[in-house]
């Protein structure tokens with residue numbers, strides 16, 4: 354990308370500012386997209402050095418890309434920030450989840466050590482309590498088969514490829530498994546290429562462009578030759594990254610053309626009329642991740658999918674257009690801002706009006722992005738609220754008795 358040309362697109366009108374979550378928190382011009390663009394322009398021409406203040410203002414950006422949605426000049430702010438990160442000192446990236454790390458986390462949780470550690474109060478003085486609270490139960494992660502055919506009684510409509518990711522492959526496993534089973538039930542064979550890897554979003558957002566490109570290349574090679582209708586994934590943040598591979602890799606266009614959020618794919622296909630979807634007599638609140646709204650432009654897909662569940666009342670979360678702060682590494686690296694943003698989202702959940710609740714308090718918060726799910730679930734635990742956070746596909750797969 355030509356950074357200078359992209360920066361020149363910005364006419365400094367400020368129409369994006371009021372939609373920026375960090376400006377809403379701080380009322381500081383340096384915390385607006387326009388302010389950040391001015392800082393990046395000064396940085397890129399050597400007028401400024403990347404001192405701690407400049408770095409802080411840039412790293413406070415959640416990457417929600419709400420600014421892009423409101424920019425009349427079509428500024429690609431996400432691309433600008435990715436380039437700007439290469440000009441900053443690197444943050445330490447999240448460690449990759451090796452099988453050994455996962456094994457240790459399971460032992461930590463299942464041996465009772467986690468309960469003892471939390472009860473001891475030791476984590477607080479070490480500054481680790483908030484981070485540890487983000488850790489959800491580590492599920493079993495059996496190896497995937499390369500291919501899951503449809504049953505002999507089901508009409509085969511074709512094949513779909515499932516992107517499993519890295520962290521999602523562990524912590525979004527229930528949604529991935531629900532997706533696989535639901536696709537099979539709807540007549541789609543599911544291919545899970547074993548050579549796939551991390552989507553590279555964390556590396557890119559951390560300024561590690563070479564590593565991000567290498568991961569993109571690995572996934573192109575793993576998926577490109579497959580004869581599939583779509584390549585689907587359950588975590589919209591990763592899906593958003595997959596959908597933009599062609600910006601770095603010109604040969605990625607056909608791959609990108611097949612990338613779909615799982616709800617987008619499921620909401621867009623014909624369903625057999627005789628599927629036994631059990632009614633669900635409850636109200637759920639629906640959270641819309643920024644990546645689903647501002648990058649994939651599929652904000653309504655989960656709602657359309659959930660409408661297939663008889664009797665279910667779906668209430669979109671008020672202020673859905675505001676980032677919850679669960680933006681990948683952001684919730685750890687910028688924990689203070691992330692918590693403030695989460696407070697707004699959880700307050701909005703508390704403030705769903707009685708009429709919208711239809712006399713029934715939502716006991717489930719539905720979201721399509723793992724980062725948001727972990728961040729919001731940790732916030733609900735801290736508040737002592739017993740609201741479950743789940744994926745829309747999990748909800749519908751349960752009503753079909755495909756999962757427990």
Ligand code: SF4
Nearest residue numbers: 373414415417418420
């Ligand atoms: S990406 Fe989001 S947080 Fe960053 S400048 Fe744009 S609106 Fe603000």
Ligand code: SF4
Nearest residue numbers: 363364366367369424
């Ligand atoms: S990014 Fe777009 S909306 Fe924001 S100041 Fe620049 S031109 Fe205006």
